[in-house]
Amino acid sequence: MEKKVFVVEKNDDGYRVDKYLAYKIKEYSREFFKVLCKKRYVKINNNFVEPDTRVKTGDIVEVHIPERSEYTVGVENKISNIKVIYEDSDLIVLNKPPFLKVHPAKKFDTEVTLVDWLYKYCPQSKNENWFLERPFLVHRLDKDTSGVIVVAKNSQAQYLIAKQFQNREVKKVYRAIVVGSFDVLQGEIVAPVHVVKNVSKVSNLGKNALTKFKVLSSKNNFSYLELYPVTGRTHQIRTHLSFINHPVIGDKKYGGVTDIAGKLIPRYMLHAYSIKFYHFRRAEWVKFTAELPEDFKFFLSYLSLEV
Secondary structure: OEEEEOOOOOOHHHOOOHHHHHHOOOOOOOHHHHHHOOOOOOEEEEEOOOOOOOOOOEEEEEEOOOOOHHHHOOOHHHHOOOOOEOOOOEEEEEEEOEEEEEEEEOOOOOOOOOHHHHHHHHHHHHOOOOOOOOOOOOOOOOEEEEEEEEEEHHHHHHHHHHHHOOOOOOOOEEEEEOOOOOOOOOEEOOOEEEEEEEEEEOOOEOOOOOEEEEEEEEEEOOOEEEEEEOOOOHHHHHHHHOOOOOOOOOOOOOOOOOOOOEEEEEOOOOOEEEEEEEOOOOEEEEEEEOOHHHHHHHHHHOOOOOO
């Protein structure tokens, strides 16, 4: 835990303590210090204070800044099922389980994330200047999306792989279980995606987006799809499938059913199945595949969609 102490100068007299600390320690937000005050990490003149307490000239302000390991709970249980698909000196390829965030949503997010696992798995990361506690992430998956994710081990690998994502050179394949049957075995969805407050919708105000798909199996008004996003808009696959009236099952946010014949669907059934990119050190294209998680396999069987 890091401790910092300040003596309030005349120019800062009258500031709220959360605002004062955000001004003095610019890498953290005022909201972060508001939480620290409420959790009794901040003192003025040796007394714990609320975030709206005003500082006065000559006050001694003491703040203890905890590391994530000091306020996250249940790390072992939450991250024990992360599987390493491939690893070398430049990168790690993982099969991320569902219900796990990739990185903290905010500075004082107490929920365990993939980043916490990375700190534990790669202790040398503590010696690196990893911005915003996000160790060399080159892309991300939503909390409920399972599957393959690539993490760079150094800044060079991060830059070179991230550049491939920006240039749309990375080939990603997803699997999904959706509502409805299809008249075609393959096709594409071309529709602009507009994002407002982390909710996406098809709108002319949005950016161009393209998702290709193939029907792997279909039965009883449900289908098992393979999807190939050409662009990478926020929630693109989920938004596009909802737009064509085939939402992912379990996807309440985008119109998917949340139970089937009384069987509750715990999350939306979307899985990042494989990824292909150019490995700069090996000087060749590499492809990695992530096995389907158990809940996804269960619903494939339950709906008789197994291939």
